[in-house]
Amino acid sequence: MNFEPKILGFLCNWCSYAGGDLAGVSRIQYPPNIRVIRVMCSGRVDPKFILSGLQVGIDGIIVMGCHHGDCHYLEGNYEAEVKFKMVKLLLSLVDLQDRIHLEWVSASEGVRFGEVVTSFTESIKKLGPSPLSGENFDQQLLEKLKAIELAAGGERLRALVASKRIIMEEGNIYGEKISQEELDEILISAIEDEFLRQQILLKLKNEPLSVKDLSQLLNIDSSVILKHIISLKARNLIDYIKIEGITPFYQKL
């Protein structure tokens, strides 16, 4: 069977959408799989949009904005890039990272717009249908993706990503400038933590579970689970509701 992927594009109004229009005016032909949502700036693309798109079974999502230095809003595309990188890192935890793509296309690059869309469509065709669409629907993956959405929407990751460029350029509140590499390391570790915490919270929403239960369900070492349980409890997000023998059972508050 010939697989025709469903592709979603977020295009900034000033560069990429105009580039898409120019492709039309120039009658550049490209695969008809892409559906476009116009936003004023690529920096408007909230990580939630990409993660929701994947959850509803879209096979591939491409974000397009102005080239660096060309942003109509000066630096919105840089913001788009840091957000996109975080989403990509999060999705690499569930092997969906190749289904999303970020590209800079200017208003004059009609031909290139066609090329970018064609090549992204081809790459998604090679990947095959999304595991969140059609017959082989992966319920477990959907749950993980929900945890990812919650992690990306959580205050910690949002604040970290949103202040990334400020910290790199102006320094943190102590005036310390932190390098891209150091910040990426901090981000990666925060991403892993938040993803696991959100998975724990989702599990504890449904039923009370022990650390051992969680360790088995999530296939994660119980000492790691315990570390996060302590941190979640300290923030009043969970509490134990019963103790069987010497094993406490936790539930989401």
Next chain:
Amino acid sequence: MKSEDEPIRIGVFVCHCGTNIGGVLDCEGLTEYAATLPNVVFSDHNLYTCAEIGLKTIKEAIEEHNLNRVIVCSCTPRTHEPLFRSACEEAGLNKYLFSFVNIREQCSWVHMKKPEDAFEKAKDLIKMGVARATKLEALETIVVDVDPSALVIGGGISGMNAASNLSKQGFKTYLVEKEKNLGGLLNSLYRLFPNDQESSELLKDIESRIQADKNITVYTSTMITSIDGFVGNFEVEINQNGNSIRIKVGAIIVAVGATPLKPINLFGYDGKIRITQFELENVLKNYSLNANNIVMIQCVGTRNEERMYCSNFCCMSALKNALIIKEKNPDVHIAILFRDMHTPGIAYEEYYRRARESGIIFIKYSPEKPPIVEENKIKIYNEYLGTEIIIPYELLVLSTPLIANEDNKQIAQLLKVPLEENNFFLEAHVKLRPNDFATDGVYIAGSAKWPVDITESISQGYAAAARASTILSHDTLEVEGATSYLPEEYKDLCRGCEICLKLCPYKAIRKNEKDEIEIIQVLCKGCGVCGASCPKKAIKIKHFTNEQILSEIYALGGKELP
């Protein structure tokens, strides 16, 4: 105006655009499809929706079917949205309740050989458009008054020309200068290239015009102490000799110029026999020169690690001054030690040619082997000869660059505009908006932005004045309704992290006296970065709300919006 609580009634209008769309897509089929979508109460197709008859159909349908949302499926919103929006407004529908679906540029034209796939795509796009339209909200555009007056900061050649130009256009102009006299660096120059006019002559001419101009109020020895407000309505406090004065202006031009670098600890600078090119100008004014051997060194303290830039006019200043000396006394020996000579254009190149003809010696040096200055001679490694040569001097002239004024930082903070790495003011865009700041209503001219010569300073003064008049020539400004805002009910969410405030490219977000985040709608351009970044998700982006965008995503996925 349609009320918010009414049931959603969407009208969809599919355009054939002659054969542009109709030749590829089955527009009747799309119209029938649209009619099956939720909340769509009317759908129609026209040969040309943008033609008078097409627009009439929309207006009549709004009346007849009591439509409170309109969707046109045709070309691109980038060209035709204003037209359809105004048609809606004429029929009493808020323009933000109109939605565009692009089935030409991004569908029929790019999938001409696959009409069936293109039809499926158009159906999806219409489905998404309908989902979005359902979530659209009526928005108000804000109209603000414009104070038809301007403030020019800096009374140098650029600022004076800007002020004079604004006044001639009929705008009340305040010209503020921190020094005692107008004129800026013109005061310290002798003759100007490329026409060897006396600086004082040019200064006298423009200054007398300024002083005689009733439309211009000049404040000298005056500092800017505070700037508040926004485009069309700035409130500025200035301080003249301890007296505080408040003025209201619609636009502000920054023409603060720049400062010549004093080359302390460079090439034995002493201000006596080792002076700067600027100091030489003063010497030339009275022609109190009695040196027979003069050496000039170019690029002193610039084009190095500390200052990566070329100061633009120093080659010309050196050529001009050397020629003035040669004309007065052809026997004087002058050597110019340079790294690269920059003499762009016919008039400037002519100076270089004349300088060579008059016997001025040019010796190239490399920054790795700079000239070594001794008591009365200079050792210089000659690149071309490959050997060190020794030149005697009685006067050494150092061409130093203009550097950013020390108080640039303070003025930048007051205006909330950015500086670049050397603390010069940074324009909004080097080519698209070279004399604008990103902040509306604030403009830039002259060496405040970058070291420029007199001619360029004057041009930029005019440019900034012209840019300011695009605001000042209107009685009112209409401000886009699709902006970001902090809904009353989300105010509690805000924890005051100020990330939005730092990310906003237009400084449209500030903390008010109650320490609450406040979004100044007039300044907001609606890019949406603040909303996408807010850690607490408290900021809403009107017309591109999360709900509106998510509704499109869910429609495409064929799922209900949770």
